[in-house]
Amino acid sequence: MVxxxxxxxxxxxAAIRESISNINxxxxxxxxxxxxxxxxxxxCVASCAECGTHRGxxxxxxxxxxxxxxxxxxxxxxxxxxxxxxxxxxxADAIKRSEDGVVHAAQKPRCVACQNCELSCPFGVPMVLxxxxxxxxxxxxxxxxxxxxxxxxxxxxxxxxLLFAPRHEVASLxxxxxxxxxxxxxxxxxxxxxxxxxxxxxxxxxxASLLCEGAL
Amino acid sequence: MAALPQPSDRLAAQFGPHxxxxxxxxxxxxxxxxxxxxxxxxxxxxxxxxxxxxxxxAVVGFEPWEEFPFNQGKLxxxxxxxxxxxxxxDRLLHALRRNEQGFAPIPWDQAMERTVSGIRRIQEAYGxxxxxxxxxxxxxxxxxxLAGKFARLGLGTRNLDYNGRLCMVSAGAGxxxxxxxxxxANSWADLERAExxxxxxxxxxxxxxxxxxxxxxxxxxxxKLIVVDPRITPLARTAxxxxxxxxxxxxxxxxxxxxxxxxxxxxxRDFIREHTNGFEAALEAVRxxxxxxxxxxxxxxxxxxxxxxxxxxxxxxxFLLHARGIEHQSKGVENVNSCINLVLATGRIGRPYCGYATxxxxxxxxxxxxHGHKCDQLPGNRDIENPEHRRHICxxxxxxxxxxxxxxxxxxxxxxxIHAGEIKGLLxxxxxxxxxxxxxxxxxxxxxxxxxxxCLDFFLSETAQHADLVLPSALHxxxxxxxxxxxxxxxxxxxxxxxxxDARPDWQIMVELAHRLGRGQYFxxxxxxxxxxxxxxxxxxxGTADYAGITYERIEAEHGIFWPCPSEDHPGxxxxxxxxxxxxPDGRARFIPTPWRPPMEVVDAxxxxxxxxxxxxxxxxxxxxxxxxxxxxxxxxxxxxEIHPRLAARYGLADGDxxxxxxxxxxxxxxxxLVATIRPDTVFIPYHWPGPLSANLLxxxxxDPVSRIPEFKVSACRLGRTTPDRFPAELLELRxxxxxxxxxxxxxxxxxx
Numbered sequence: 001m002v003x004x005x006x007x008x009x010x011x012x013x014a015a016i017r018e019s020i021s022n023i024n025x026x027x028x029x030x031x032x033x034x035x036x037x038x039x040x041x042x043x044c045v046a047s048c049a050e051c052g053t054h055r056g057x058x059x060x061x062x063x064x065x066x067x068x069x070x071x072x073x074x075x076x077x078x079x080x081x082x083x084x085x086x087x088x089x090x091x092a093d094a095i096k097r098s099e100d101g102v103v104h105a106a107q108k109p110r111c112v113a114c115q116n117c118e119l120s121c122p123f124g125v126p127m128v129l130x131x132x133x134x135x136x137x138x139x140x141x142x143x144x145x146x147x148x149x150x151x152x153x154x155x156x157x158x159x160x161x162l163l164f165a166p167r168h169e170v171a172s173l174x175x176x177x178x179x180x181x182x183x184x185x186x187x188x189x190x191x192x193x194x195x196x197x198x199x200x201x202x203x204x205x206x207x208a209s210l211l212c213e214g215a216l
Numbered sequence: 217m218a219a220l221p222q223p224s225d226r227l228a229a230q231f232g233p234h235x236x237x238x239x240x241x242x243x244x245x246x247x248x249x250x251x252x253x254x255x256x257x258x259x260x261x262x263x264x265x266x267x268x269x270x271x272x273x274a275v276v277g278f279e280p281w282e283e284f285p286f287n288q289g290k291l292x293x294x295x296x297x298x299x300x301x302x303x304x305x306d307r308l309l310h311a312l313r314r315n316e317q318g319f320a321p322i323p324w325d326q327a328m329e330r331t332v333s334g335i336r337r338i339q340e341a342y343g344x345x346x347x348x349x350x351x352x353x354x355x356x357x358x359x360x361x362l363a364g365k366f367a368r369l370g371l372g373t374r375n376l377d378y379n380g381r382l383c384m385v386s387a388g389a390g391x392x393x394x395x396x397x398x399x400x401a402n403s404w405a406d407l408e409r410a411e412x413x414x415x416x417x418x419x420x421x422x423x424x425x426x427x428x429x430x431x432x433x434x435x436x437x438x439x440k441l442i443v444v445d446p447r448i449t450p451l452a453r454t455a456x457x458x459x460x461x462x463x464x465x466x467x468x469x470x471x472x473x474x475x476x477x478x479x480x481x482x483x484x485r486d487f488i489r490e491h492t493n494g495f496e497a498a499l500e501a502v503r504x505x506x507x508x509x510x511x512x513x514x515x516x517x518x519x520x521x522x523x524x525x526x527x528x529x530x531x532x533x534x535f536l537l538h539a540r541g542i543e544h545q546s547k548g549v550e551n552v553n554s555c556i557n558l559v560l561a562t563g564r565i566g567r568p569y570c571g572y573a574t575x576x577x578x579x580x581x582x583x584x585x586x587h588g589h590k591c592d593q594l595p596g597n598r599d600i601e602n603p604e605h606r607r608h609i610c611x612x613x614x615x616x617x618x619x620x621x622x623x624x625x626x627x628x629x630x631x632x633x634i635h636a637g638e639i640k641g642l643l644x645x646x647x648x649x650x651x652x653x654x655x656x657x658x659x660x661x662x663x664x665x666x667x668x669x670x671c672l673d674f675f676l677s678e679t680a681q682h683a684d685l686v687l688p689s690a691l692h693x694x695x696x697x698x699x700x701x702x703x704x705x706x707x708x709x710x711x712x713x714x715x716x717x718d719a720r721p722d723w724q725i726m727v728e729l730a731h732r733l734g735r736g737q738y739f740x741x742x743x744x745x746x747x748x749x750x751x752x753x754x755x756x757x758x759g760t761a762d763y764a765g766i767t768y769e770r771i772e773a774e775h776g777i778f779w780p781c782p783s784e785d786h787p788g789x790x791x792x793x794x795x796x797x798x799x800x801p802d803g804r805a806r807f808i809p810t811p812w813r814p815p816m817e818v819v820d821a822x823x824x825x826x827x828x829x830x831x832x833x834x835x836x837x838x839x840x841x842x843x844x845x846x847x848x849x850x851x852x853x854x855x856x857x858e859i860h861p862r863l864a865a866r867y868g869l870a871d872g873d874x875x876x877x878x879x880x881x882x883x884x885x886x887x888x889x890l891v892a893t894i895r896p897d898t899v900f901i902p903y904h905w906p907g908p909l910s911a912n913l914l915x916x917x918x919x920d921p922v923s924r925i926p927e928f929k930v931s932a933c934r935l936g937r938t939t940p941d942r943f944p945a946e947l948l949e950l951r952x953x954x955x956x957x958x959x960x961x962x963x964x965x966x967x968x969x
Contacts, residue, residue: 036454037428037429037432039421039422039425039428039450039451039833040421040450040833041292041293041421041422041425041833042293042834042851043291043292043293043295043296043425045293046293046296046297046847047291047296049847050277050278050296052247055243055244055247056238056243067889067891068861068871068890068891068892069891069892069893070448070453070892070893071448071449071450071453071893072453073450149282150282150289152280155280155282155289155290156280156289156290156291156295156296157290158290158291158292158421158425158426158428158429159421159425159428159429159432160290160429160432173436174436175435175436175438206448206452206453206458206892206893207892207893208446208447208448208460208860208892208893208894208895208896209860209862209892209895209896211448211458211459211460211516211520212460212515212516212517212895212896213517214517214519214520
C-alpha cells in the first residue's frame with residue numbers, strides 16, 4: 001500500500017535513518033545494482049564526485065554497452081568482495097575490509113600507489129589518480145551510512161538501478177533476483193553488493209527496423 | 217537595429233557559455249555548509265526536492281532531500297549539478313546597454329529610464345499593442361502572475377505570451393476540451409499499481425528521469441508497459457510493447473486502438489453512458505481505422521497494434537502518460553484527445569491506480585500556464601474573453617474592463633508579427649526564442665527588425681545578444697515563491713542566497729518598471745513574493761486552478777498541496793474526477809472525435825526522410841543554464857544526428873561522419889550517430905544549441921490550429937554525406953570545451969585521509 005505520508009517508503013525517512021545507522025554492526029542493508037533499470041543518466045557518476053573524501057572525482061563508471069544497438073547502460077560501483085582481489089594483490093597490505101563487509105580505499109601511509117589493485121580488480125574499480133599517491137575507491141559512503149544516510153549514488157539514482165535497502169525487503173521490492181557470486185576465469189568471487197539478474201525473457205537489444213517489420 | 221553588435225565568437229569570449237567546473241573556491245575549498253536550504257530543482261516540471269548547501273552567500277553543493285515525497289532524494293544529473301549555475305563567470309552583474317563595441321554596463325537607474333523611454337517611444341508611435349512581452353514558465357507562480365498583470369495593466373498591451381506555448385499547450389487545450397480543466401488527473405502515486413502504463417511521445421528516462429522509478433516499481437508488481445515513440449528510448453528498451461511509429465501518426469495509432477476496443481467489446485459502457493458525452497461521434501471517426509489501415513499509416517505491424525489494444529483493453533487499472541512527442545504537432549490537441557478517448561472509453565480515471573497525465577516539461581510549466589501570462593488567459597485559468605471572468609479579475613485588480621486588454625497573439629505569432637513589422641518593441645524574460653522557436657533563421661531576422669528590445673536574464677542568452685538593453689535578473693535560488701509540479705502539486709521555492717551585483721528578481725524589475733510607467737497604483741503594494749501570492753490566491757479563487765486555500769506555511773508543512781484548494785481547511789486534491797465528476801458544467805467528460813489527418817509537412821522525393829527533435833538528459837530546454845555547467849557539457853557537448861544503420865548505408869555514412877541535414881527552412885552539418893534504436897526512415901537531432909548547431913534551423917512554423925504549438929516533432933528532410941571540414945567551428949569549440957571539462961574535472965586533493 002502506498003503510504004500517504006511517506007510515498008513509497010514503508011517507514012519515515014527518520015525511521016529508515018535509524019535503521020541505516022545499524023548498518024555497520026549488522027550489515028542489514030544491501031546494495032543492489034540493477035542494470036535493467038539503468039537509464040544511463042550518470043547521476044551516480046555526478047553525485048559521487050561531490051563526496052567529501054574524493055571531491056571532484058567520481059568512483060563510479062557508467063558504460064554504454066553498445067550504443068549502436070541498444071540504449072542499455074551499466075553502472076559499475078565497487079562490489080565489496082568478501083575476499084577482495086585488490087587487497088590480496090596489495091604488496092603493502094593497505095586495503096582493509098571492515099567487519100560490515102565494506103572494502104575501504106587504500107590507507108596512507110601504507111599505500112605506495114603501485115596500481116596492483118587497479119590492474120587486478122575484476123570490476124575495474126580502484127583508481128590511482130595521477131598526482132595523488134594513493135588508491136581511491138568506493139567505501140559505500142562511510143560518512144553517510146555511519147550517520148544514517150544511504151550512499152549518495154543510491155539516494156539520487158532516478159531509476160533506482162542502484163538500490164540501498166534492507167536485505168530482507170528486496171524480494172518484496174523487486175521482481176529480479178540478487179546475485180552475489182561471480183565466476184571470473186578460474187576464480188569465484190563472492191561480493192557484498194549484488195547484481196540483480198535480469199529476466200532472460202526480456203531482449204536487451206531492440207532494433208527499431210525489426211520492430212516495424214514485426215520481426216521481433 | 218538589433219543585429220549582433222559583434223561577431224558571436226567575440227560575444228562568446230566575453231559572455232560565454234563558459235563552463236563552471238567546480239564549486240566556489242574549487243573542490244578543495246571547505247564545503248561544510250552554514251545552512252541547508254530545502255527547495256526544488258529548477259530543471260524540469262517534476263520539481264524535485266533538493267537541499268542546497270550554503271556557505272558565505274554562495275551555493276556550494278547539495279544534499280538530497282529524502283523527506284520530500286515526490287522524489288525522496290532522487291535527482292537526475294541536472295539536479296545534482298544545478299548548484300554550479302551560481303557563482304558563474306558568465307553571470308550578468310550589471311545592466312548592459314548595447315553599443316558599437318558590444319555591451320557596456322550602465323547604472324541601474326539609467327537602464328530603467330532607458331527601458332521606460334523605449335517602451336513609451338514605441339507605444340506612442342505605433343500603439344500599445346506594438347510592444348509585446350514574451351515570458352517563460354521557469355518563473356515562479358508569483359512572477360508568472362505578475363508578468364500577466366504587468367503586460368496588461370503596466371504596459372496596456374494585449375500581446376503577451378509565453379514559452380509554455382512551446383511546451384504543453386496542446387495538452388492543456390485537449391484537457392480543457394475533454395475534462396473542463398487542465399491538470400494531471402492524478403498524483404504519481406497512482407502509477408505504482410497501474411496494471412498497464414501507456415507512454416506516448418515521452419522520453420521519460422531523459423526528460424522526466426524521476427518518473428522512471430515510479431514506472432519500474434509498477435513493473436516490479438507486474439505492470440505491462442507500452443511505449444510509443446519513433447525511437448527506442450531508454451524507457452522503451454525493456455517495454456512489453458515498444459511501438460516505434462512514424463513521426464506524426466500518433467492519433468492514427470490511438471484511433472486504431474479505439475477501433476479495436478469497440479470491435480472486441482473492451483469498453484466500459486456504463487462509465488461512457490453515465491459520465492461522458494460524444495462517444496458515438498468519436499467512434500464514428502475511428503470506423504475506418506482497422507488494424508490494416510493503422511498499420512499502413514503508422515508503419516507498425518498490425519499484430520503490434522492488436523497487442524496494444526489487448527493490453528490496454530483488458531487491464532483493470534491503467535495510467536496513460538504523454539508529453540511533447542504527441543503535443544509538438546500541428547494536430548497536437550487531436551493527438552491528446554485521441555489518448556484521452558482511450559482513457560474514457562475504458563472508464564479508467566478518477567479511481568485509485570487509474571490515471572492520466574501529460575508530463576509537463578518546463579520547471580513551472582503547470583503553474584505558469586494557470587495564472588495569466590498566456591495571451592488568452594487570466595489568473596485561475598480563466599478565459600480573457602469571458603465577461604464574467606474579466607469582471608472577477610477587474611475587481612481583484614481594481615481596474616475597469618476598458619483597462620484590461622483582450623486576447624493577444626501567441627508566441628510564434630508574436631514573432632511573425634515582429635518579422636512583419638507590426639510589433640516594434642519587445643520585452644523578453646525567461647525565454648530564449650532564438651534557440652527554442654522553430655525556423656531559427658526567421659527568428660533571427662525578426663529580432664533584427666525590432667526597434668526596441670529589452671531582455672531580462674541572468675546570462676547573456678543568444679536572444680539577449682540581440683537586445684538594446686539587458687537587465688540582470690535573479691536565479692531560482694536567489695528568490696522565493698511557489699511553483700506547481702507536473703502532478704499539480706504547489707510547492708515552495710526558497711531563497712538560498714542574495715543575487716550578486718545589480719541583479720534582482722524579475723518581479724522587482726517589473727514592479728519598478730510599472731511604477732516608472734506611472735502605473736504604480738496596481739503594483740506598488742507588491743513588496744515581496746508573498747504579497748504577490750496573496751493576490752494570486754484571491755485572483756484564482758473560484759477558477760478551476762483555485763489556490764485560495766494554499767499558504768506558504770501550509771505548503772511547507774504538508775510538502776506541497778494539490779490544487780484545487782478553495783479554502784484553508786481544504787486538504788487539496790491529489791486525484792481529480794473521483795466519482796466520475798468532471799469540470800464541465802454538466803459534470804460529464806467529453807469524447808472529442810479525432811479523424812485522422814497527416815502532418816503539415818510529409819516526406820516526398822525531394823525531402824525523403826522524417827526529422828524529429830527532442831532533448832537529452834544532460835540539458836534543459838534552450839541550454840542557457842546547462843550549457844554552462846562542466847559536467848553536463850562533458851557528457852553531451854553538442855548535437856548529433858541519430859540515424860539507423862540501414863538508412864546510413866544508403867548515404868554511405870559511418871558513425872561520426874559529417875552529415876548535412878536540410879529542410880525547406882535551412883540546413884546544418886553534424887556528426888552522424890548510428891543507432892538501431894530509431895526507425896530507419898527517421899532521424900533525430902537534440903535541440904538545445906544555438907547558431908549553426910540549432911536543430912530549429914530545420915523545423916517549421918506550422919502551428920496547431922487550436923493550441924498554436926509549432927510542429928517541432930515532424931519535418932521532412934534530406935541527408936547528404938559531407939566532409940568534416942564542414943563541421944561548424946562552434947562544434948569543434950564545444951568538443952574542445954568538453955575535453956577540457958574532462959581533464960579539469962577535479963583538483964587533486966593533497967591528502968585524502
